[in-house]
Amino acid sequence: MIPAPQKHSYALGPGVVAPAMHPEYGRAIQELNNVNYPKAGGQPFVVDAGHGVGGPHQHTQYPYVTGTSVLALKYKDGIMVACDTLGSYGSTKRYKSMERMKPVGKFTLIGASGEYSDFHYIMKLLDELTTDDYCHDDGQNLTPTEIYNYLTRVMYNRRNKFDPLWNSLVVGGFHNGESFLGTVGMVGTCYTDSHVATGFGAHLARPLFREKQYDDMSEDEARALLEDGLRVCYYRDKNSINKFQIAKVTAEGSTISEPYALITEWGYEAFVNPAAAAVGTW
């Protein structure tokens, strides 16, 4: 999330610290001939104030534009993944048409929650690998398990550098007649299961999956269950919108649906005074 009340300019937004607000800045200006200092007057500012003032880059260590939960489950023909298309800027619903699921090679699909630019970086790494496979021209491609394992290594490696990629990833695939579904966390935590979810989804949607998911379920059943999960997430997660994509990977390859909305029902009694049933809240 956005760094907790680091002083920042309301006009410029988080991460962009006005020099007057940064204790080190005035001194730094005098010590270094700072290139950001406007020669023709005006208010100077620095991006990522920590850098160049005796500290390492800090701006990679907090997420800025983030996506929320990704839900996924196995079904008869392969795997199905779903998430909304929101890119939040802190708690601002800033970008409303961000695709957070991307195919990798022929048999794999990645869904990402967390920092969007870090997801881009991860996709760049994976695209390099698939390009490399293509260039070898020996008919061998990365399998879903290989991609999953690769990502756990990358995530854990970055955590060890104290510069984690701020994502929770879902890796799904269908290869040689077998479905694969796994998830990788920000610090390299990982597991495979018949159904997985990141973020709030792990608490809101997975209880439903635990009850209803089974590996031989039909595509329609799987879609209905996934939509139930999405709906619950949308009801309870403030950083989500009613605009979803569902993707699947089967023997035919991967397809990602166009965004669409779900029918929602806000008349439930529990929604009228949600605090009533929750002791300790207000």
Add this chain to the structure above:
Amino acid sequence: MFRNQYDTDCVTWSPAGRIHQIEYAMEAVKQGSAAVGLKSKKYVVLATLKRAASELSAYQRKVFKIDDHMGIAISGLTADGRVLSRYMRRECINHSFVYDSPLSVGRLVLQVADKAQVCTQRSWKRPYGVGLLVGGYDKTGPHLYYNCPSGNYYEYKAHAMGARSQAAKTYLERKFETFDDATLEELIKHALFSLKESCTDGELNSKNCSVSVVGLDTPFDILEGDTLKPHIDALDAEDAGAMETDTAPAAPAADAPTDEAAPPEAEEPPAAMES
């Protein structure tokens, strides 16, 4: 004295369009003792003749396990072979760490070939003086590759390299069509028979040769000494039976060119040990 003006390093062409240093390196492979490799649809077998530096010494190892799914037989400078086998082991272990899957044989062979090629294009380097027979089994099946000091690599159904290997090749060329459906035992038998053709002094025994196998559900394994002895005994038994019908090919005539290169026995130990 006749002296070749164009062979001092591997970045100088001869006017005939050859690079002598690379050819010398390939000659080093021919002077090592023989190694053969062959494969069926399920297995790859490598077999080698081992040399002992002296009467008192042990036989020099020529087969190295790279990973559970892959191994190499070397011919030429053993020291260079060890360096390459260490490199291959490292690549395999890194691949299984990162991807949790075994490295493809073809990809690794390509990497080794690229590594060897670099040495043929740098004035301050020398080509590796070792040939590798790489046998392995991956998701595309069994593979047998030959890696040459020149940076070339070839995939084979069956191949032999090293001293007097022409004789073994002749055997393999005569029989290779039956290899595809051969059992592992038959494959080992063919490997030993072909190796026998290249054997210079005395008989094959469980000390002077070693066999390795890898294949479907069969992790790479080296048969030596006592584990190899049954196979050698079976060979001798069959040989005795076959003598009456099948005449052994005239080996000395076939391998005349390579024989020339083989060092005479009881020479003083060379600076770089070949095996």
